[in-house]
Amino acid sequence: MNQFLVFVKKECLHIWRDRRTLFILIWMPVVQIILYGFALTNEVKNANIAILDQSKDQATLAISNEIAASRYFHLIKTLYSFKDIAATFREGKTRLVIAFPVNFQNDLLHTNHAQIQIIADASDPNTANMLTNYASAIINDYQQSLLKNEQLPYTIKTEVRMFYNPELKGAYNFVPGVMALVLMIVCAMMTSIAIVREKEMGTMEVILVSPLKPFRIIIAKTIPYLLVSVLNIACILLLGVYVLDVPIAGSLWLLIAESILFTITSLSLGILISNSVRTQQAAMFTSMMSLFLPTLLFSGFLFPVENMPYALQVISNIVPAKWYYIIVKEVMIKGLGFGAVWKETSVLLLMTFLLLAISIKQFKIRLS
Amino acid sequence: MEKEPVITVRNLSKQFGLFTAVDNISFDVNKGEIFGFLGANGAGKTTAMRMLCGLSLPSSGTARVAGYDVYRENEWIKRKIGYMSQRFSLYEDLTIRENIRFYAGIYGLSDIQIREKTRMLVEKLHLEGKEKTLVRELPLGWKQKIAFSIAIVHDPAIVFLDEPTAGVDPITRREFWSLIYEASARGITIFVTTHYMDEAEYCNRVSIMVDGRIEALDTPAALMKIHQAGSMDEVFLQLARKAVRAGD
Numbered sequence: 001m002n003q004f005l006v007f008v009k010k011e012c013l014h015i016w017r018d019r020r021t022l023f024i025l026i027w028m029p030v031v032q033i034i035l036y037g038f039a040l041t042n043e044v045k046n047a048n049i050a051i052l053d054q055s056k057d058q059a060t061l062a063i064s065n066e067i068a069a070s071r072y073f074h075l076i077k078t079l080y081s082f083k084d085i086a087a088t089f090r091e092g093k094t095r096l097v098i099a100f101p102v103n104f105q106n107d108l109l110h111t112n113h114a115q116i117q118i119i120a121d122a123s124d125p126n127t128a129n130m131l132t133n134y135a136s137a138i139i140n141d142y143q144q145s146l147l148k149n150e151q152l153p154y155t156i157k158t159e160v161r162m163f164y165n166p167e168l169k170g171a172y173n174f175v176p177g178v179m180a181l182v183l184m185i186v187c188a189m190m191t192s193i194a195i196v197r198e199k200e201m202g203t204m205e206v207i208l209v210s211p212l213k214p215f216r217i218i219i220a221k222t223i224p225y226l227l228v229s230v231l232n233i234a235c236i237l238l239l240g241v242y243v244l245d246v247p248i249a250g251s252l253w254l255l256i257a258e259s260i261l262f263t264i265t266s267l268s269l270g271i272l273i274s275n276s277v278r279t280q281q282a283a284m285f286t287s288m289m290s291l292f293l294p295t296l297l298f299s300g301f302l303f304p305v306e307n308m309p310y311a312l313q314v315i316s317n318i319v320p321a322k323w324y325y326i327i328v329k330e331v332m333i334k335g336l337g338f339g340a341v342w343k344e345t346s347v348l349l350l351m352t353f354l355l356l357a358i359s360i361k362q363f364k365i366r367l368s
Numbered sequence: 369m370e371k372e373p374v375i376t377v378r379n380l381s382k383q384f385g386l387f388t389a390v391d392n393i394s395f396d397v398n399k400g401e402i403f404g405f406l407g408a409n410g411a412g413k414t415t416a417m418r419m420l421c422g423l424s425l426p427s428s429g430t431a432r433v434a435g436y437d438v439y440r441e442n443e444w445i446k447r448k449i450g451y452m453s454q455r456f457s458l459y460e461d462l463t464i465r466e467n468i469r470f471y472a473g474i475y476g477l478s479d480i481q482i483r484e485k486t487r488m489l490v491e492k493l494h495l496e497g498k499e500k501t502l503v504r505e506l507p508l509g510w511k512q513k514i515a516f517s518i519a520i521v522h523d524p525a526i527v528f529l530d531e532p533t534a535g536v537d538p539i540t541r542r543e544f545w546s547l548i549y550e551a552s553a554r555g556i557t558i559f560v561t562t563h564y565m566d567e568a569e570y571c572n573r574v575s576i577m578v579d580g581r582i583e584a585l586d587t588p589a590a591l592m593k594i595h596q597a598g599s600m601d602e603v604f605l606q607l608a609r610k611a612v613r614a615g616d
Contacts, residue, residue, distance in 0.1 A: 017462070206457040211443065
């Protein structure tokens with residue numbers, strides 16, 4: 001066991017000596033969280049809108065005020081005819097136009113049936129979708145406030161509620177996604193590079209001639225990266241909770257345990273890659289192509305997996321990050337317990353066992 | 369020198385598919401001997417050496433290293449041997465002291481032993497005050513001498529040196545060989561491969577491998593006499609020219 005510790009210590013020294021890489025390892029998650037959390041957010045704030053009010057009554061004014069007061073919208077223009085709408089959109093500044101027809105309040109009070117047109121610039125469909133949702137929500141609010149004053153028994157009301165993420169915050173998606181991405185890179189890429197470096201330097205041969213067992217060599221090489229990953233997890237969670245206001249709704253320990261499981265999955269992928277390449281550059285490139293991109297594309301954090309063609313959905317099942325991403329969302333955002341994620345956890349466990357078995361077996365075969 | 373074999377090889381072969389890398393070789397190496405293991409590139413030296421180090425299993429034949437069987441007891445063999453590759457195999461980003469600690473540590477030496485060994489090694493190589501220098505900053509000759517001293521830091525019965533002087537200047541090579549003689553005098557058996565024929569003449573006995581077989585095995589003086597050659601260089605060329613297998 002002492003021999004094993006000597007090895008772990010030496011591995012830590014490598015990481016410590018290579019300050020630049022260590023710096024990147026520690027700061028990469030921080031930068032990513034801040035980038036994804038703030039810069040690349042898909043929340044829309046202060047979208048420019050215009051209002052065409054042909055009725056100009058109490059109801060339309062109240063709704064217009066509420067919309068203009070919302071932090072999602074910024075009223076930049078008042079229109080006077082339907083013809084202006086197309087022209088306004090062509091200018092490119094306005095994302096949404098809200099049009100009230102003539103006699104709006106009249107219709108609302110007497111026929112219980114009034115219409116509002118919400119027109120969005122859908123050249124960016126996601127934003128358009130979101131803005132129309134925000135606007136509908138505000139109009140619904142107004143409708144409800146009317147209902148409180150006068151009991152109208154037969155009115156049908158729609159009610160939209162955003163569960164788990166009432167404010168539709170992007171960070172709820174990004175924090176779990178960045179966790180998957182960062183753990184994948186730190187563990188898989190860094191361990192594969194660290195192992196291949198020993199091959200390149202010729203030190204691997206000397207270690208293999210020593211009495212240390214190959215299995216222990218591999219484990220000793222990965223432990224320091226496991227520690228760095230735990231540090232990364234802590235960093236991301238702290239930033240998520242205190243900077244991006246993403247709550248940890250479920251059990252923190254379950255979240256940490258699942259993260260460590262995923263870390264081990266990534267480590268075994270790193271070992272697998274190191275078995276099949278000869279140079280550090282090849283290790284880095286292979287990790288990038290075979291791990292980073294699939295994690296980005298198939299984990300569901302940038303593109304919803306349900307919207308993909310069936311073939312791609314099937315492929316996404318072999319990406320470990322997909323399962324981890326689901327687990328983190330269930331536990332962290334929805335606050336569910338182990339009962340809700342045992343299936344995903346079993347898939348990850350199975351993958352990890354398989355990968356570890358294959359990679360350690362391959363490592364031994366290379367020796368004989 | 370008493371004839372007490374520490375390496376016994378009988379009819380050892382290694383096949384990779386249809387290719388016979390090592391073809392039925394037999395030889396003994398005695399305790400404290402400096403044994404030169406020569407051969408052109410691709411002659412099968414490395415494969416043979418890997419089998420003796422317990423890194424690779426033979427296809428047939430028998431071999432005992434330091435009293436242990438290469439098939440069943442390679443874990444014991446590993447405790448009894450040292451190994452130095454042509455790339456000196458030190459960690460460039462660690463200091464001299466850290467390299468010593470690491471290699472002594474993985475052979476299971478205690479902290480007290482490691483401290484004592486470090487002190488002795490530093491003294492012998494005149495590295496006082498340099499213990500905390502990164503290996504990266506040392507000249508090649510120093511690295512090579514440190515690598516050798518580390519390869520025998522756990523007092524192995526046999527040390528395997530795989531082209532230990534590749535790319536090193538003649539003066540440093542000579543200094544290196546004086547370290548080898550010193551280790552041999554302490555009873556450590558030296559098993560060395562080299563491409564430098566002047567070094568072959570420093571060995572007690574040499575074997576020359578051609579196409580996976582041992583074509584000659586004797587003292588350098590006897591080999592030169594048999595082949596009526598003025599130097600080991602000529603002996604080697606005479607034998608190696610017969611090779612049909614292309615080197616890599």
